[in-house]
Each structure stands twice: as C-alpha cells, then as structure tokens.
Amino acid sequence: MSDMSDWPRPSGDELPELYEETREMTERADGILRDYFQVDGSGSMDRIVFDDAGQDDFLLALNADHEVMVPLFQKVAGLPDREFERQYGVGGIGQRLKGRKSSFKGYEPAERFAEVLSNIMPDSLSLESIFYTFFKMRESDQRRFYRMRYEEDIREFLVESGYPNFKGNSLPEEPDFVIPESEPYEVIGEVRVIQRKDREKRFKEFRSEAAAAATNFPDARFVAIANMGAYIEHHDDRESLRDGITKDGSSEIDAVFFHDERDELLDQLSEWGVTRQTKIG
Known part of the structure; x- marks a missing residue:
C-alpha cells in the first residue's frame, strides 16, 4: 500500500x-x-x-x-x-x-x-x-461535518454561558446563531472554519453576511467567529487578521473573535448588555 x-x-x-x-x-x-x-x-x-x-x-x-x-x-x-x-x-x-x-x-x-x-x-x-x-x-x-459540529459547539457554549440562542434556518440568510430565542434579536452571528488557502474567500463571506444582517436586522449586532486552527496560535499579529475580516472597520461587522477567544466573546456580550438568562442553583 x-x-x-x-x-x-x-x-x-x-x-x-x-x-x-x-x-x-x-x-x-x-x-x-x-x-x-x-x-x-x-x-x-x-x-x-x-x-x-x-x-x-x-x-x-x-x-x-x-x-x-x-x-x-x-x-x-x-x-x-x-x-x-x-x-x-x-x-x-x-x-x-x-x-x-x-x-x-x-x-x-x-x-x-x-x-x-x-x-x-x-x-x-x-x-x-x-x-x-x-x-x-x-x-x-x-x-464539512467538523464545521457543522463547531457551529453546534459555539451554540452550546453560549447556552451554557447564559445566552439562549438558535440557528436561524427560518430567517433571511440563515445565520449560524441568533441571540436571544425570540424577537427583538440582539445578536446575529456567523461561524467559519478557515484554512489559509481559502482565507480571503471566507473573510469576504463574513462581510457579505454582515451587510445582509444590517439590512434584515438593523438593530442587532453582528459577530464573526473564525476558527483558524493552529495557524492563529502561531500568528504574530491577530489584529491584522481581524482587520482583514472587517476591512479596517469599514464593514458592518461589530466584533470578530477567533476560536480561542471565547472569554472575550462573553465579555463583549456583557458589555453590549445582551439579554442574559439568570441561572438558578
């Protein structure tokens, strides 16, 4: 063999x-x-x-x-x-x-x-x-299945952190997660697993989805979550990658987080005052 x-x-x-x-x-x-x-x-x-x-x-x-x-x-x-x-x-x-x-x-x-x-x-x-x-x-x-599992993992993490959400299959552009579970929606999120060779294509997808969300959900924040695997862990300048996604802030993307920045995601949701479920016990 x-x-x-x-x-x-x-x-x-x-x-x-x-x-x-x-x-x-x-x-x-x-x-x-x-x-x-x-x-x-x-x-x-x-x-x-x-x-x-x-x-x-x-x-x-x-x-x-x-x-x-x-x-x-x-x-x-x-x-x-x-x-x-x-x-x-x-x-x-x-x-x-x-x-x-x-x-x-x-x-x-x-x-x-x-x-x-x-x-x-x-x-x-x-x-x-x-x-x-x-x-x-x-x-x-x-x-393909890994990307689907990663989306599910993000949604579960948000629920466990007090932010009930859902995959917006019935909504325009079918966002990967929506917070909260009922209107008015406060956060629209998209998730990507990105390789170096398709990086620019995926970054452009984020910007297109953010533009659509700004039209369909004008009062909601837009969050991009990029899983770039081991590549991001060895990259010297995360901010340059973040700017590459937002095109230096000119898009409708409100925040970008990489796969190992989940605590930062929660901090941002708290700073925005996104509705959080109070846990009992």
Missing part, C-alpha cells in the same frame, strides 16, 4: 485525528480486499480484481468490517445514501449497514447493496486508486 503521508492534507492542522483515523481504516481495508478478492500483482502496483466477484464476495467483504468497508465502497463506487436511494430505491443504505450489529447474510438492504456493487464496480482497480479516492472523499465529508 502506498504511503499516505505523501498525499495532500489541507486540513492537517485542523483535523490531525481525521488523517490518522483514515490511515487506520485503509490498513484494515487493505487486508479485507486481499482476503476476499483476487489480487493482480503483475504490474508496478497491486490491483484488486472485481471482474469475477459476485454478490456473495462483496457481501462477505462488507460483513468482515462494515464500519470500514461500507463507506469505502460507497465512496469508490459513487453511491452515497441519496444516490443509492435515487437509483435503487433503498433509503439510508449507509446508515443501515454501518449501524448493523448482526450478520449481513439474509439482510435484504445489505444483499441489495452487494448485488449492485457486483454489477457496477470496474473490472479492476489499483489499491492506490481505491485508497486515494476514499482518503480524499472522506476528508471532504469530515471537514
């Missing part, structure tokens, strides 16, 4: 545990693929031969380690849950299979998934192609 340390890791500072977990998953998958399918070692890279593999071969491979093999085959075959349901009429296939505790044998959704794989997988694929595809697609998925 090729050395995954040579593959790009754009979220390396953000999610080091993701890459380690994915490396462990591919090592487990390597053994299973070799155990249940023919291996062609005649070229410069080992190839897994799927040409003669049938439903039972895929079912056994899936059953051997469903936590690894279900997402791997979904990503390599291009069959996420929504696409599998659209084409084959079985909803939530990934969650059904990954969460199952007993054998796949005789379980209709698993047998259907294995049957489809036996029909659509190419004659053969190099192990490097299989694992690179899995590695990059899983990285993309997990980065």
Whole structure:
C-alpha cells in the first residue's frame, strides 16, 4: 500500500485525528480486499480484481468490517445514501449497514447493496486508486461535518454561558446563531472554519453576511467567529487578521473573535448588555 503521508492534507492542522483515523481504516481495508478478492500483482502496483466477484464476495467483504468497508465502497463506487436511494430505491443504505450489529447474510438492504456493487464496480482497480479516492472523499465529508459540529459547539457554549440562542434556518440568510430565542434579536452571528488557502474567500463571506444582517436586522449586532486552527496560535499579529475580516472597520461587522477567544466573546456580550438568562442553583 502506498504511503499516505505523501498525499495532500489541507486540513492537517485542523483535523490531525481525521488523517490518522483514515490511515487506520485503509490498513484494515487493505487486508479485507486481499482476503476476499483476487489480487493482480503483475504490474508496478497491486490491483484488486472485481471482474469475477459476485454478490456473495462483496457481501462477505462488507460483513468482515462494515464500519470500514461500507463507506469505502460507497465512496469508490459513487453511491452515497441519496444516490443509492435515487437509483435503487433503498433509503439510508449507509446508515443501515454501518449501524448493523448482526450478520449481513439474509439482510435484504445489505444483499441489495452487494448485488449492485457486483454489477457496477470496474473490472479492476489499483489499491492506490481505491485508497486515494476514499482518503480524499472522506476528508471532504469530515471537514464539512467538523464545521457543522463547531457551529453546534459555539451554540452550546453560549447556552451554557447564559445566552439562549438558535440557528436561524427560518430567517433571511440563515445565520449560524441568533441571540436571544425570540424577537427583538440582539445578536446575529456567523461561524467559519478557515484554512489559509481559502482565507480571503471566507473573510469576504463574513462581510457579505454582515451587510445582509444590517439590512434584515438593523438593530442587532453582528459577530464573526473564525476558527483558524493552529495557524492563529502561531500568528504574530491577530489584529491584522481581524482587520482583514472587517476591512479596517469599514464593514458592518461589530466584533470578530477567533476560536480561542471565547472569554472575550462573553465579555463583549456583557458589555453590549445582551439579554442574559439568570441561572438558578
């Protein structure tokens, strides 16, 4: 198997545990693929031969380690849950299979998934192609989920600190958090997990969202929270980054906080006199 340390890791500072977990998953998958399918070692890279593999071969491979093999085959075959349901009429296939505790044998959704794989997988694929595809697609998925989890973490932190809030899915521009839970709204907040390569794009998004909030919620403050991972911890001039988000104060952004400035966020909310829930006991 090729050395995954040579593959790009754009979220390396953000999610080091993701890459380690994915490396462990591919090592487990390597053994299973070799155990249940023919291996062609005649070229410069080992190839897994799927040409003669049938439903039972895929079912056994899936059953051997469903936590690894279900997402791997979904990503390599291009069959996420929504696409599998659209084409084959079985909803939530990934969650059904990954969460199952007993054998796949005789379980209709698993047998259907294995049957489809036996029909659509190419004659053969190099192990490097299989694992690179899995590695990059899983990285993309997990980065998205990580950003969602970070938004939830901020909302929970605010609640625990006495500021009930909600995600504004029903409001214009769908802000990431709104304080308080009922009108009049006092704070509109947006959250971003930012990498160096997309920094300017994310900064511009903050300014656009702040401009929209100024129109839709003219009496509310606008707060930007930027999670820049390890990069911010080693940056010599945070204020220059803050100015880069606000464009030297010319935007409608009232305050910018980085992921390790939560106490400062609370201090600012208190200074503004934002409605705070009194905790009892």
